Amino acid sequence: MEKANEKKILGMDQHDLSLFMKRYGIVFIMVGMFLILSVSSPNFLKINNITNVFSTVALNGVLAMGMVFVITAGGIDLSIGSMLALASTTIGIVLQATGNIPLACIAAIIICTFFGLLNGLLIAKFDMFPFVVTLASQLVIRGLGYVISGGYSFALANPKFSKIGLGKLWNAIPYPILILFGITILAFILLHQTKFGRYIYAVGGNINAATASGVNVFWTRVGSFIISGFCAGVAGIIMTARINAAQPNIGIGYETDAIAACVIGGTSFAGGISTIPGTLVGIIIIGLIYNGMNLLGISSYWQTICKGLIIIGAVMLDTIINKKR
């Protein structure tokens, strides 16, 4: 398979080229950005900066790894941003009460997964639009974050816990990167090598054919939201540890970045098409965009505008490259 592709690159005709670009074009964009940034900014290639890129990428990456399941199954999850806040306040409460770090982490993951389950059940059981359901449930979830924290942010002052977000393995590899790495591998196996992953593709690709093939459409859809909730919980832990505080107002707009990473990585909004490696590349590209804009000294207001434009550009590119009849 790989070999055949390599051979074709040389004497490639137009169709081969477009097929090739469809599959690997995004990798070229990433490499191109890498090259441009390393030429235009002397600080870019410094080890410090690179680890920085990756650890900021980690948070968004974990979210995107959950989001890709939802979008592939034909849905969307707008509630993950507020799940970050709920995870954060949950951790704060549990840590204050018990000081038990694993317990706090597990509680955060459980509560986010639970809301993922709830999203999924509502959507699959009553056949409601994922967009609308999660748009609404996001309010509930964020409100709950405010309720359990009493509306306050509080510092955790727990250096051991903050290590999860800021510490490094062997003083070199930040833990968030390791977490992203682990989640990516799990996601890869789940989506590309298990029955469940196939069902996700089938449900997103053609829900009628999936039903007629005996796929449990209901639990497949619910499952995608559970995964998204789980990933939001994990990301919530990283984020809370990084800021070392429990805050009910964090995470606003994080779903945008996660969705953008998926789309840039070749996930089709129509469902049924995506890959985990592609999503990872999408995540890194977004990280490079942020980092590049910082290095080039673009103000944060303009960064927001650029981000929006770049997402539009990516979607446009996706529709042009993947043009289907």
Place this chain on the structure above:
Amino acid sequence: MPEKKQETNNIILDCQGMSKSFGGTHALKDVTFQVKKGQVHALLGENGAGKSTLMKIIIGLYKADKGTIFFEGKPYQVNGPAEAIRAGISMIHQELNTEPYLSIAESIFLNREDVHGKSPFLNKKETNRKAAELLRQFDFNLNPKILMEELTLAQSQMIEIIKAVSCNARLVIMDEPTSSLDSEETGRLFRTIRNLQSQGVTIIYISHRMEEIFQVCDSYSVFRDGVFVNSGELTEVTTGDLISMMVGRKVESVFPKVDCEIGEVVFKVEGLSGKGFRDISFEVHRGEILGLSGLVGSGRSETMRGIFGMDPLTSGKIYLEGKEIIIKNPRDAINKGIAMINEDRKNFGLCLFRSLRENVSLPNLRKLHKGTLINQNKEKTEVRDITGQLRVKTASIEADAFSLSGGNQQKVVLSKWLMSKPKVLIMDEPTRGVDVGAKSEIHALMSKFAAEGMAIIVVSSELPEIMGMSDRILIYHEGRLNGEIAREDILNGTADQETILAKEFGE
């Protein structure tokens, strides 16, 4: 390019040196294709021969890599179906592309809606009136306001036909228009074709049903693997000649049914009722092939969908191997060993943008497991095996289902269910759009599986298929069973096509 002026009086469509490739697949290689004015011209070839590709080039859906087209003597090039219709060419597509939420009338007059005077406001009344008139012309008793999603596959197909014919085109392309029609509707189409022909309209007719070709066509062209093979008048050839031109070797066109021992009752239904069928009872034995015949809409497919858990049953009992079973959804059915090939491959058979491999293994993943993971090597081997047996023509098993020709897509759907080796196999129009060679291949496989003890229920609108393959034929009329014919009766001549048709019409 050579001057073609002299011949224009005679030849309406002249395609010279057409080539088209998709990636590594050469769908057309330097093909010549000519059609004489006023004729019904048959375009023949195996699945994947390039027939649909050439037709899509003609109406501007694809761009040819090379080649020139002359239409009515003038160089012809269009950028899409709308332009083609304006130039005088319309097409009935092999794969239906209906908009589910449009009404019949809206669907027929899509892109040429009536408006009030010169205003932008739609004149729905006029559109509905014109649609109703067209439907009447075709003896098609449907309200033009019904939504397309409520129609069966065959009804949608008829609407497509009406739509293409009502464009007042001078050349109408029909890409397998009858693949989901019954004998009555086919007859209606043929009358339409003759009618059009008498008005001077030229028709290109693509079909894998050889008997139709000789009934309705005047001349033919044959393609094989993207290459032009031959053309001529149909009066000068036999079915056998055409088949060997298509396949390049001798193929049995008769169905090679192998009789095998018929065992105990495996599957039985009692008093089944649901939307479109009432009080259906029958049983199928081990090793038996049970044929269900009837007009489209007589309730055959509806019964099968009900049994398979796709539509609710209002009453009735289902027994498998003597025990009563309850089927709430297709998953229940599959888990109990019942499989169903749906007649509508596009909506219920395939995930078009996933690979052939994933499509075939979807209902079979439970058997392809190694621990929690899919055993990818086993998957590839088994998928290659079954698609090879059915001669699916594809660049690789990783190709998108979308990129296959219609008949090859059908073979993928067959592969997926044959691989599951069920106890009871329901086949609704199993050979829809499949070429002659592959058809006898599929029939041979059916015999083989029956011999291995499978119970098979076949629904087919093609009488020769039903008569050739079935051990027993049940005939539907308006939602009820209206008679049974045994294989012996057909073999010894006490029953024939006429007997079945009479029963289909309620005798």
